[in-house]
Amino acid sequence: MAQALYRKWRAQSFAELAGQEPVTRTLRNAIAANRTTHAYLFCGPRGTGKTSTGRILAKAINCLDPQGGEPCNACRMCQAVNEGRLIDLIEIDAASNRGIDEIRDLREKVRFAPTEARRKVYIIDEVHMLTEQAFNALLKTLEEPPEHVVFILATTEAHKLPATIVSRCQRFDFRRIPADAALAKLRTIAEAEGIEIDDAALGVIVRASGGSLRDAENLLDQAVSYYGNCLSVADLTEMLGLGSDERARALVQAILDRDLVAGLRVVHDAAADGVDLRQFNRQIVELLRRVVLTQAGAGDLIDASDAEREAVRDLAGRAEPNRVVQITRRFSELDLRGESVAALTLELALYDACTDSAHSVAPSDRLQGEWPPVAVAAVDAPSVANGGTGLARPAARRRRETAPSGAPFQPSGDLADRWRELYARLKAHEPAAAPVLLAARPIEVSEERVVLTVRVLAPVERRRKPLEDALAAIFGHPVELVVQTGDAVSAPTAEERSEPAPEDELERLVSSPTVQHAMKTYGATIAGIEHTA
Amino acid sequence: MPTSWGIVGQRAAVALLERSIREGRLRHAYLFTGPPQVGKGTLARALAQAVNCEQADPPCGECRSCRRIARGLHPDVVTLRLLADEKSESGRLRKNIGIAQVQDLHAELALQPYEGRSRVVIVDGTERLSSEASNALLKTLEEPPEKALLILVTSEPDRLLPTIRSRCQRLDLRLVPEAEIAAELERRGADPAQSALLARLAAGQIGWAIEALGDPDRLAVRSDRLDALRAALDERTIARLDRAGKLAARFAASREDVYATLALWQGWLRDVLVVASGGQFDLLLNPDRQAEIESAARAISPAATRAAIEALRRCREQLEANVNARLALEAALLDLPRLGSPARRDASSPSPRS
Numbered sequence: 001m002a003q004a005l006y007r008k009w010r011a012q013s014f015a016e017l018a019g020q021e022p023v024t025r026t027l028r029n030a031i032a033a034n035r036t037t038h039a040y041l042f043c044g045p046r047g048t049g050k051t052s053t054g055r056i057l058a059k060a061i062n063c064l065d066p067q068g069g070e071p072c073n074a075c076r077m078c079q080a081v082n083e084g085r086l087i088d089l090i091e092i093d094a095a096s097n098r099g100i101d102e103i104r105d106l107r108e109k110v111r112f113a114p115t116e117a118r119r120k121v122y123i124i125d126e127v128h129m130l131t132e133q134a135f136n137a138l139l140k141t142l143e144e145p146p147e148h149v150v151f152i153l154a155t156t157e158a159h160k161l162p163a164t165i166v167s168r169c170q171r172f173d174f175r176r177i178p179a180d181a182a183l184a185k186l187r188t189i190a191e192a193e194g195i196e197i198d199d200a201a202l203g204v205i206v207r208a209s210g211g212s213l214r215d216a217e218n219l220l221d222q223a224v225s226y227y228g229n230c231l232s233v234a235d236l237t238e239m240l241g242l243g244s245d246e247r248a249r250a251l252v253q254a255i256l257d258r259d260l261v262a263g264l265r266v267v268h269d270a271a272a273d274g275v276d277l278r279q280f281n282r283q284i285v286e287l288l289r290r291v292v293l294t295q296a297g298a299g300d301l302i303d304a305s306d307a308e309r310e311a312v313r314d315l316a317g318r319a320e321p322n323r324v325v326q327i328t329r330r331f332s333e334l335d336l337r338g339e340s341v342a343a344l345t346l347e348l349a350l351y352d353a354c355t356d357s358a359h360s361v362a363p364s365d366r367l368q369g370e371w372p373p374v375a376v377a378a379v380d381a382p383s384v385a386n387g388g389t390g391l392a393r394p395a396a397r398r399r400r401e402t403a404p405s406g407a408p409f410q411p412s413g414d415l416a417d418r419w420r421e422l423y424a425r426l427k428a429h430e431p432a433a434a435p436v437l438l439a440a441r442p443i444e445v446s447e448e449r450v451v452l453t454v455r456v457l458a459p460v461e462r463r464r465k466p467l468e469d470a471l472a473a474i475f476g477h478p479v480e481l482v483v484q485t486g487d488a489v490s491a492p493t494a495e496e497r498s499e500p501a502p503e504d505e506l507e508r509l510v511s512s513p514t515v516q517h518a519m520k521t522y523g524a525t526i527a528g529i530e531h532t533a
Numbered sequence: 534m535p536t537s538w539g540i541v542g543q544r545a546a547v548a549l550l551e552r553s554i555r556e557g558r559l560r561h562a563y564l565f566t567g568p569p570q571v572g573k574g575t576l577a578r579a580l581a582q583a584v585n586c587e588q589a590d591p592p593c594g595e596c597r598s599c600r601r602i603a604r605g606l607h608p609d610v611v612t613l614r615l616l617a618d619e620k621s622e623s624g625r626l627r628k629n630i631g632i633a634q635v636q637d638l639h640a641e642l643a644l645q646p647y648e649g650r651s652r653v654v655i656v657d658g659t660e661r662l663s664s665e666a667s668n669a670l671l672k673t674l675e676e677p678p679e680k681a682l683l684i685l686v687t688s689e690p691d692r693l694l695p696t697i698r699s700r701c702q703r704l705d706l707r708l709v710p711e712a713e714i715a716a717e718l719e720r721r722g723a724d725p726a727q728s729a730l731l732a733r734l735a736a737g738q739i740g741w742a743i744e745a746l747g748d749p750d751r752l753a754v755r756s757d758r759l760d761a762l763r764a765a766l767d768e769r770t771i772a773r774l775d776r777a778g779k780l781a782a783r784f785a786a787s788r789e790d791v792y793a794t795l796a797l798w799q800g801w802l803r804d805v806l807v808v809a810s811g812g813q814f815d816l817l818l819n820p821d822r823q824a825e826i827e828s829a830a831r832a833i834s835p836a837a838t839r840a841a842i843e844a845l846r847r848c849r850e851q852l853e854a855n856v857n858a859r860l861a862l863e864a865a866l867l868d869l870p871r872l873g874s875p876a877r878r879d880a881s882s883p884s885p886r887s
Contacts (some may be wrong), residue, residue, distance in 0.1 A: 058853055093669070095668035095672070214700070218702060225560075260811075261811045264812050275708075344799055347807075357836070377571075467856070
């Protein structure tokens with residue numbers, strides 16, 4: 001196997017180490033002044049140079065010809081380390097050797113003097129995986145090791161270490177590699193490896209790497225595997241799934257035009273051709289985001305060619321901004337992990353977007369906590385006794401914790417959206433009273449006033465107090481609640497039900513002891529009423 | 534001249550690996566990702582063959598080495614996967630790949646290859662590595678011994694440690710185009726009509742199609758499940774509760790069974806929605822059920838169909854969250870629309886055809 005770039009280009013001196021100047025300066029000064037300590041702790045995210053620094057430090061400490069704190073990389077000690085054959089550099093994989101026996105063994109061996117180097121260096125990598133007893137067994141040794149020993153502990157998860165371990169080490173926090181440092185390093189590698197790539201393309205890699213140099217080097221390596229030695233921005237955006245292709249544009253257009261059949265066709269063709277739907281969805285969301293930006297007058301923030309900009313402008317003229325924002329949210333929240341139903345999930349989002357259906361993963365669902373509502377009908381079922389209670393209870397508890405939270409409600413979007421959102425918050429806030437408004441039709445939803453039409457007034461009036469209190473809490477200030485009678489009632493969530501739910505029936509339901517019990521004990525909500533018998 | 538390594542679909546992935554081998558750019562650690570049953574494991578084995586093949590044009594599939602790898606007998610190709618749980622009598626698998634398995638692997642990797650040129654480790658279902666096992670793999674994954682090649686296979690890369698992902702070269706496998714699945718099925722001796730149906734039902738998962746070809750029961754099971762949904766739509770509350778009870782009992786025996794049923798039902802309802810929205814025939818997931826789907830599309834409103842799909846989706850979510858299975862299934866079944874008895878339907882909403 002040829003060596004991966006990230007191994008081939010592992011830093012061999014402090015100077016080569018990218019983006020960790022505070023750490024390297026301190027260490028170099030300490031070595032130059034001969035003031036190294038006996039235990040170091042290196043922590044930081046993946047690919048930021050912890051293990052590399054450990055090895056460089058081991059070299060610098062034992063180098064026969066150190067140069068201002070840097071290892072010379074020429075003497076026999078340095079070479080032995082570089083070739084991985086210095087007996088006195090012991091690298092321990094704490095994740096594979098995590099028990100107390102291994103640490104006891106280590107304690108025994110620590111006592112022996114180094115064979116050729118000045119000091120024995122123990123690099124304990126992934127140290128967070130040691131067991132509790134192993135940590136405890138390490139404590140004494142770590143605090144007062146023999147003169148000839150240096151410990152270097154490295155981990156990505158410092159928070160898992162006992163405080164007693166951390167306090168015995170000199171701690172260095174490795175930061176994510178700054179973009180310019182990563183870029184410079186990639187540039188060096190590319191030149192040495194004969195890879196033709198410009199800074200813009202390298203920038204794409206660096207942004208995708210999340211501050212991990214290993215990830216960046218790996219992406220470069222991967223790009224060369226995919227596209228050969230000559231790489232463009234387009235290659236990289238394609239590899240990373242950032243580009244937006246014709247299919248994504250066609251689908252977004254179908255969504256904005258509410259052309260369901262055309263949209264279904266696009267999804268079907270994409271799936272049939274083996275397109276990765278998760279990546280496809282990322283493209284859709286990115287494109288929708290561009291539409292939103294363009295509509296907001298910030299089109300110049302988009303990284304795109306003129307032709308692409310033009311396409312986005314065309315899309316932007318096809319739907320009003322609020323709807324695009326809603327759709328963007330809907331698609332960005334899609335969970336396409338269950339691959340066997342990924343196409344279905346995408347199609348349903350498409351259906352909802354084209355029909356303005358309310359099945360979105362709306363904020364309403366979020367407010368109720370992660371437990372989806374249990375339909376009331378099911379609570380009467382005979383199986384409650386065999387464990388239902390124990391499982392359902394967290395729902396009620398969680399709801400109480402999460403419901404009142406959230407920022408003050410600010411009406412936005414069209415009337416139906418505002419009411420849907422408000423109703424969801426009401427339901428979360430006041431699960432006992434809110435359902436009387438299930439079938440209410442909004443007339444006005446604003447900062448001052450909420451005007452609703454219902455079929456029968458009495459049930460609402462009877463709950464006026466809790467409802468007004470809930471509204472005040474949701475808006476952050478008192479709000480006038482006006483309820484009037486009228487027909488043509490449409491429901492926000494029950495609109496798909498075959499039979500509309502009149503309030504008096506809701507009233508009867510809500511006050512029935514069974515339903516009360518279900519709502520209180522299981523956190524059930526009334527999703528709708530269906531006549532079953 | 535690119536070959537296909539005997540893999541259906543996945544041309545880009547095969548071409549990449551082939552070029553990497555030819556140019557001496559093969560890396561020590563790969564992460565194969567992609568939906569279930571699209572050929573990740575098959576590709577991993579093909580790569581193992583390619584690096585160990587004795588012929589000039591690897592993987593030949595004919596030489597001793599290739600054949601032994603295909604049969605899982607090659608001493609230098611090790612596969613880490615879920616082991617059987619000794620504690621369970623029913624032969625269930627353990628929940629994860631434990632650290633002991635990874636430690637055994639370390640011991641083995643320390644040895645030189647027995648006969649092949651490379652030692653290949655295939656981790657099948659990498660997302661099943663326990664947290665300890667994942668961590669124990671990190672050092673090896675970054676700097677394995679010479680001549681070692683690690684291939685991590687997963688359908689859920691997001692569940693892996695970022696430190697694992699960061700050490701591998703990633704190769705995303707895709708759903709296999711329908712036409713290629715159909716062609717492969719025909720090559721395996723299926724008649725065109727059957728190939729077309731299975732290729733459609735497979736939805737890109739060629740593994741499923743090939744299994745279904747060899748096992749007619751699969752199609753029968755699917756038919757039964759769809760019949761059950763069709764029957765449930767005509768049923769009243771009591772019968773539906775009864776049905777939910779039976780499903781819950783099945784859930785206790787095999788979760789996957791019930792998940793598959795729910796997915797199938799969603800697909801059928803989705804077809805109803807597609808037809809109701811004016812979609813063409815070739816968009817259907819269940820083309821063999823066209824007549825029944827069309828009649829349902831006339832009887833159920835799109836909104837009700839959509840709500841039913843949502844109910845099934847929610848049900849699956851609840852089951853995964855370990856909500857009482859019977860409650861969740863009852864709620865879902867009661868949320869399905871009712872078609873009513875044929876006589877009543879005719880009386881209340883005369884459909885164009887009847």
